[in-house]
Amino acid sequence: MSTIVNVHEAKTHLSRLLEQAHAGEEIIVAKAGKPFARLMPLAEPQGRRQPGRLRGLQVPDAFFDPLPDDEVDAWQGR
Secondary structure, three states: EEEEEEHHHHHHHHHHHHHHHOOOOEEEEEEEEEEEEEEEEOOOOOOOOOOOOOOOOOOOHHHHHHOOOHHHHHHOOO
């Protein structure tokens, strides 16, 4: 469900509108009667990082070999 408010109302009632957005409601802020911005809840974090999760992973020596000239040129936009 969406609620449309004008800029003046959004400034006056920002705390209430933020609570509504946090609860899952989409708030559209209109400027001169046209949709201008949207307040919506942030996505929940995907998960916590785990330090050391890749411990023991080996990078092959070839990883550090120089790139061929044509690949370097492609990366540099030539």
